[in-house]
Amino acid sequence: MKRIFSLLLVLLCYLQIGFAENQLKAIYPFNMNQKVVNEVKGNTTLPLYLEIFTSDIPKGQDVQVSVELPKDFTALPVHGWEKLGSDNTIATTWKLPSDFGRNFDLVYLQAQETAVSGEKYIKIKATAQDWQLKKDLKFKFVAEQVKQNTKKSEKQLQSGEVVSKKRKKVDKSKFNWYIQSIVLPVDSMGIKDDKVADGVIYIKDTSLESFRNRMMGGGATNWSAVFAHPACHLLLEMRNPQSDVRVLKFEAELIDKATGKKVPGLCTSGKVNLENNEGWAGQTGSTDSSTALISLDGKKAQSFILPIYVDYLNILEGNYSLRVTVSGNGQVKITELPVNITKKHNIGLAMVGLAMLAFVIVVLFSGKIKNCIYLVGAKGAITIALFAAIAFGGITLPTTILGDFLHVFLGPFSGLITGVLSGILQYLLIVSLVVLYRKPGVLALMFIVRYILSGLMFGHFTPISILSCCVNIVILESLLNFSGFYGKKDLTTKYMLAISVALGIADACITFINLEQLMFFYRLYYADWYLALYMIINGFLYSSIGAWCGFKTGSKLRQVMGE
């Protein structure tokens, strides 16, 4: 039974191929709504859709397609099409692929002013080497303008006026499609939210996209999917007084306000990141602009909701002009509107959140920190105070004064020099102190005394300095606690080497959090490579060296303690 069924199926397939033949399809007037309209009015420009469907062609071949237009009808210039002789015929040559293929094109036709109402015919002929296809289209033409003019002429005749034989020319600029207005941003339904400011595009922060994906079990980030999600929508209001039916190209691009030049920032949904290949389809669409095809369907007014895609990796926040270009069949309409690109700084916000959490933790553990004073006793407390005084005099004081002077010559890179103090000397003091007094809270006390000292001497009582101090305390205390530093009997060289590296990594994290906080609270900008440079040199390198020196110094100082 199965065999019979399979045989029948194969037979059916062969029959399908056997009966398949080349087809010529033509629709006039064509519209993308697939509505059948057989009437053409006035000077409307309407497209003629042509399609040749071929099957079972052994090899590729050329076919000449000719379209004989009705009298007083003209075709708008289209690439590849040309007028044949004096006849009202246009023609082109299509290359048909072997086996199966589908070739199609749109030709825009417009009635001339002299065209009269009535039934019209378009004759289409496709001629190949060994076959020919023909198709005749019939439609009704209503010459509205002519009618009006004729009525007017009759009236003028009745009133005895002399009628000029030459008809009044239609002002084409008044009878074309144009951009009425642009509303941005709107939602995917085209509804404007009054709560959202005009012309503001909020861009999501994609810096944590990979991290978020991995945390949520999504694996590596699919950047194509990220790019394919529009940042906002735009409502394009078009006016079409002549009721044209057209397929137009929409293009939105960002323009630098100062130079007037196109800048990167927008993209198409087919955008991929540079790390990935473009896929078998290659790079699709144009770069640095969002594009779309829109279809005028013959209505006098028409709205389009168009997605705007943003290149998250290249866009900069700020003020731009959004240039919207709508073009088609040799006509181009351009309009510009001011836009403001605003990025959501998720990392900055997250780091401030972390710092606030650190503050809460310090407040919650303040009792334990206070108890640490009793644990280390008066001698320990005084040692901590003196170490904090050295930290203030040797780190805070020079970095505040010397740092500002170095800033004049080295700018933001002065931190790499002052980092010798804030990195090496700070960790030397910290580690030597905790080697001497291996109690949880010693490090916290030193930071608190140093912070208040800095506040009392320089007036540095700012929210950022409090948060920064708390971040230092929480991260470093946690690291020493979890690494078993406080419980270890002997501090071996190998163990302390590992601790030094761990402290370096921890300080790199602290540097990152503090810089992000600085950027968030002071609205400053720092390049990613600068943050990385600071984290590696100031954070990791200097701190690890300082921690190692601290261990050596601390070990020597223990001898002094024992005196």
Add this chain to the structure above:
Amino acid sequence: MSVRQLWEGSDAASWTQKLTGHTKLIILFSFAVLTITIDNPRSLFILFTTTLLLHVLAKTSLYKWRALAVLLLLSLWGSMFSQALFFAQTPRTPLFVLISPEMQFLGPLTGGLYVYREGILYGAVQGLRSASMMSLGLLVCWTSDPRQLLQALMHWNLPPQTAFMLVTAIRFLPVLAAETGEVITALQLRSDSQNGRSSVIRHLPYIAKPLLARCLRRAQTLALSVISRGFFSASARSLSGKWPGKEKLFCGCLILLTICIVVSKIMYLVSEQGLYIGALRQIYDITKLYL
């Protein structure tokens, strides 16, 4: 003018010296919160001007004005310099190229480093935040004794032991500075080269160990003296000074104003994210225009 003179508050107007540490710290902290909340350049400038006006009212001496001017200019310059390089907004006009994107290694790494004209202006505006804080911080320092501020902190439950540690640190700062000098002199004298006798930078890496060893010995001596007098465990509540009612009222108003500004700013930012409350429209308008 010595550094010590610069940090003394004896020449300040009497009203600033009469103000309690509580009031000064609250003004300082409120200003710090306001400067990081406000975005409007005009309002930031008004805040900055206010701090300078307070210096005028406090009769800050000429040499302190000079020091303040130098520090403020350096701070503003730093902000302008960094933002000129890293400004990441449009429009931005590169004035000159420091690292070309085509330069080997550094070019692809940095994506090019330019000095942007708009970044200089942006840095100047944003630098007003740190400048305001620095100006007010110095005013508080120049018009107050650290003990006055410490009293205020103790009034707000700073443990007396911590206060003792702070006092110790402050008291021993000049001593530590003198000891550092002594250590450097000793290192210079021990140096076997002619060059080493005058160089300070060369000896800096070797200062830490002798200095910290001295600290430990001093801590031992001090601890004995402190314990023997029973000072370390004593309650220091009596040290906390009085806070006049008028100042309390002023501080209350200032805190309330700061909270209102911060809340309105947060509400405005939240409204931008979609949580818009129609009844707060006027607050949104004020925030947008002035904050």
